[in-house]
Amino acid sequence: MTTTRIRRARWTKRSGVLALATLTATLALTLLAGPAAADDINLDKYDFKVVGNVKLNSVPLEDIEIKVDGGGYSAEVKTDAEGRWAIGVPEKGDYTVTLNEDTLPTDIAVVDEADDSPNVKEVSIGPSGSAVMNFFIGRGERNQTSFFDQLVERTVNGLNFGLMLGLAAIGLSLVYGTTSISNFAHGEMVTFGALATLVMSGGLGVPIWGAIPIAILLSMAFGYVLDAGLWRPLRKRGVGVVQLMIVSIGLSLALRYIFQFFIGGGTAQLPGADSPKIKLFGSVSLSVVDMTSMGISVVVILAVAWWLVRTRIGKATRAVADNPSLAAASGIDVDFVVRVVWIVAAGLAGLSGILWAYFRPGIRWDMGAQILLLIFAAVTLGGLGTAFGALVGSIVIGLLVELSTLWISSDLKYVGALGVLVLVLLLRPQGLLGRKERVG
């Protein structure tokens, strides 16, 4: 008798739990069914939050779109019936809160005398773990960026991003050309440059103008170590191309998690990442860092081009990329060329990582992996194995990524670029500047 009773008691408990689970499930379903009315997002996912309300003469406004950006993170919500909204954010740091004025009723705007773009505000998360941003709405001129200004701004950003991708893509393409490795660990070489700068400037206190060159030298040394310690022994063993590719995938995983092991899952900033923006014309403004970054990219790319076309070792590199056996037969030391290519590629990837850390902005353990596929897309678009094709491909991809946000949601901006990759292979598999024989 007793056992039966106990069992029955357990049964009741179980059905109670079940009922609760069903209730939760139904609740979740109801919430899922009406996401349009959501007034908060990601609060359960992250520890920190930005909250606020939108009111017109103390009357709350509903369904106003609020967007929070920062540290590579971006989220959008609509205000609820009380005008309130809340967005969970992943890190303590600075965020930009934007109120979409198109969702306001007609003839009204955000008013703030002291600010010429009152619908865009900066907040930073304080020690409490949250930040408050309230918008006050009144009758007034809307702050709207004209389509042309947006187009110009996106184009400039796209060029900057494209040049930065180009630095990494040229390296990847040279490595592919000379060793036929599709190096999936190239993204980690990008991260390495940024991390080395962080360690130099943040950890050892070297000023940033000294930290960047040291980081690039360290990246080159990293390339040397990878070739001497891994790739050259594998070449000597006669390991096949597909095997090498999977080895690079393993290397990419290992390196990526080694980075996470040391710096954790958060985002770190390099000094100067928050440099002020200088107004150029219209609503187009660029920060000093952006301009310097573009300048450096252009100069370095020109230098690499000169090196490839004019110097003996550059010519030898192109010869090896063309036909390794023939190059070896004409007295070119293929192993030496490959070693130099790894060093140059790692240095370029490292520099691109530093610039990418300023562009994103922020340094993360997986930042290189985030753009690895864009680099591959750029290289394939230009034609695998051609250095100049990689540059052209990068600029096209960079522009495409930035310009596509004029029409599609910004969290889909990489989709267009990756779609192009598939399309190129369908229509012109050898890429823009490649030759047909490279496709098998």
Next chain:
Amino acid sequence: MDFLQILSNTTSSILSPATIAYALAAVGLAVNFGYAGLLNMGVAASMAIGAYGYAISALTFGFPWWAGMFVGVGASIIFALLLGIPTLRLRGDYLAIVTIAAAEVVRLLFLTNTFDAITGSADGLSGYHDSFRASNPIPDGTYGIGPFTYNATGWWVRIFGLVILALAVLIVFTIMRSPWGRVVKGIREDEDAVRALGKNVYAYKMQALVIGGVFGALGGIVYALPSSVNPGVYVTSLTFFIYTALLLGGAATVFGPVLGAVLFWVVQTFLSNVLPALVTSGILPFMSTTQAQTLRFILVGVALMLLVIFKPQGLLGNKKELTFVKQ
């Protein structure tokens, strides 16, 4: 350190839905990569499409569980065809890059806020279990011995997964012994020779890609059965982990993928239990428990490199049957 608990968790992972899901996806990948020599890096996308297809048909359209699974599998067949048409004529490494890019596109489309009402964007989907659990023939209660003790739902998910896995293994075992299997293996060894025999290489590759995609989708569904669909799961790392499991067992074998998936999860579960325990008991100094959890992923990467270099045929494989040989 609680050794009994660690051992129990580790043993229990042999039968976990995640292990079954990895095994299914790895069996599919064995058809693609091991037998047909196709470097398909889009496994994560097949799994995502299976899981989302199942969950969306239940949540948005109110389909019963079996119809949802057909939708998931059907969608993955369409995905495989779409992926195959432009890429199967390309060389191996091109195929890898395109499939990995396509997989990323699929993930971003599930992740974006634009389709939040259907896909749940970053939160994923949950609460689609009613139909599947209602058809559970096992009476309520807790069954099993030792580490393999689960409730009725737990067993229903596992038994369902195991039946699907057994069917998948049986199918692969049969077709690889059939003339179809010999042609596919021939394509891996020498595509031109098979073409010279008058076979339509493109069609055979496409069929192999579709079969692999279907098993991948089923893996994704089994992965989603116990709890929820989370877009953070279907990243490129998932594809790489499945490659690790496959290469561990043996790429061109029938039982290798299953063995590889089991070993992968047993080692992962063991390390995720034992490493933090070692840190807290002071045996591994200079490390936090979070770092200890990261350490096991470093080890996966290193293991993948060592496997490919020193034992490319895997534990059960034959050195003569290697996708890697033909270059």
